Amino acid sequence: MTALSTPDGPAVDQQVDVVLIGAGASGLSCVIEAAGRGARVTVIDAAPSFGGTASGAAGGTCIAGSPLQDRLGVEDSVGLALEDWITWGGDSVDVEWAHRYLLASRDVFFDHLSALGVRWISIHPHEGNRVPRWHRPEGGGKRVMSLLAHHARALPNITWRFGYRAQELVRSGGRITAVIAMNGDRIVEISAPAIVMATGGFNNSAELVAMHAKQAAGAERVLLGGGPEAKGEGIRMLEAVGAQFTELDSVWMYPYGTPDYLKPGTDRGLAVRGVDGELWINDEGNRFHDESLRGGASGTGALLAQTEGRAWSVFDAGVASGLILADPYYLDGNKINRDRVAEFLRSSPYVESAPSAAALAARIGVDRRNLEAAINDMNKAIAAGLHRDPAFGKPLDGIAPLDEAPFYAVRLHPLARKNLGGVRTDLDCRVLDSEGRPIDGLFASGEVAGMAGGHINGHAALEGTAFGPSVFSGIVAGRAVVE
Structure with a gap:
């Protein structure tokens, strides 16, 4: 050599x-x-x-x-x-x-x-x-x-x-x-x-x-x-x-990645966590998965089965208050830097927000009726006291209805994390x-x-x-x- x-x-x-x-x-x-x-x-x-x-x-x-x-x-x-x-x-x-x-x-x-x-x-x-x-x-x-x-x-x-x-x-x-x-x-x-x-x-x-x-x-x-x-x-x-x-x-990928807008021109991603009440919405505006199954062997397969392997994470202001971005920039020691998370929600081109579900659908280019139906169906299941949602079996204990404006959508892509x-x-x-x-x-x-x-x-x-x-x-x- x-x-x-x-x-x-x-x-x-x-x-x-x-x-x-x-x-x-x-x-x-x-x-x-x-x-x-x-x-x-x-x-x-x-x-x-x-x-x-x-x-x-x-x-x-x-x-x-x-x-x-x-x-x-x-x-x-x-x-x-x-x-x-x-x-x-x-x-x-x-x-x-x-x-x-x-x-x-x-x-x-x-x-x-x-x-x-x-x-x-x-x-x-x-x-x-x-x-x-x-x-x-x-x-x-x-x-x-x-x-x-x-x-x-x-x-x-x-x-x-x-x-x-x-x-x-x-x-x-x-x-x-x-x-x-x-x-x-x-x-x-x-x-x-x-x-x-x-x-x-x-x-x-x-x-x-x-x-x-x-x-x-x-x-x-x-x-x-x-x-x-x-x-x-x-x-x-x-x-x-x-x-x-x-x-x-065997590249282990997570389904909850979104582009790091602070690193333009790269494919660096952020892991979106802490949003237990989110709904995953495809390009047609429909839910397609139990969002509690977020692992590489479950959620990733569901995401990759959607058009071009992408989706939206949709949630309201209540869920947004718990959003975690798994990156040192968004941490102050052991605590989440909420100011920087709020900055992400305001500034990332991969995040949209709106005062209503209908307005959010227009901003992300999905069918309004489908998105509204997905949110309404989930809210009705929670209001009825069901333990799991009828569509995909998502556990509902501790999940609040999505009804607090503004509403958010974060673009999701697979995130390559482990070899x-x-x-x-x-x-x-x-x-x-x-x-x-x-x-x-x-x-x-x-x-x-x-x-x-x-x-x-x-x-x-x-x-x-x-x-x-x-x-x-x-x-x-x-x-x-x-x-």
Whole structure:
């Protein structure tokens, strides 16, 4: 392999024990384990600081049999959770990795993050789970990442190289021995007996999403919801050294994405949440789905079945007061910045508002009678005290009628959020080649490895099975490179 070079060749750093590429949730978990066990680690990340996709996520985690479940009287077990996991993900689930994660989810994950200062504040039911096991951390992913970064910063023997973009893995004598990285005109080659790829997925690359997300081929637009640096560069580097990949076409998309109007000329999307009373309206002005089923295995399919894979989220002023946009710009620490959310409702060209349903229909170009009928039918079902709406079975307990002007419509497109597939690894996170053999000196964890092993979730993911397994596989990798 030909290394990048300057006229004098790349600058060569002193050899360390581990080079870690990527300072997201999985990478920081890895470096905490490795450096905490005495390894000298150099961390490379193209971003200016810690973060990755996790810093903009809710941080919710699938945990089986946690102390919080015990306190709330939720009876759960690893066996029950594994059954749900396999039923949801299908025959491509990596059962060994899934079982291993669930066994560790209480002691290694829940207790591990609790010891770092994470406070678990609630659990919630989600599609595919027979009991509530989605655990919410206080402050979301941003707070968890801050605590991980604080702990990592305090450890000795770590060199941080932010702003350095890894370019190439160097092979010598049949093993991976170094990484070449760039920062502007400066090129460095960092050698180590263990290289860990924790570079994340490719859901901020329109090219790679279009290449792999075949299920959305007919959609007008697929929005990008990965971390800013989730551009698939780690996959390119791994491909160059003969690594084996699996399930790259399993791009997990949510149906509640809307374009980020503050980033014009891009396909960046925002996740629209907190609008439980919304109605999803297609281009004919009709409802088409139970809006409470918002996951990638339910709501996304319903959205993609509509004309050009798009719809409108319609709600009133009462529902708008709870709107959440899953992006750090709309947060003040742990709280929603309501002024910025209001600014979004006023200023986004992908939002329309009107004093009545009829006027809203005219503004979004749908049939007035259909839209009015959809709202009236829902309001009548709520007024009648029904527990589910007759049309699609949406649960109505706690849902208020849509009758408070102004009325809003937010344009919805599929939002590419997670890569359920990636590079194959063994149970020690060693990267496998095309023949299934470990590539000496090379490890991978987190989303670049399909969260863990290559495809821990299979074709569909229970909520909370990205963040947890990514952190867990980082811990496994950090231990493996030392042991």
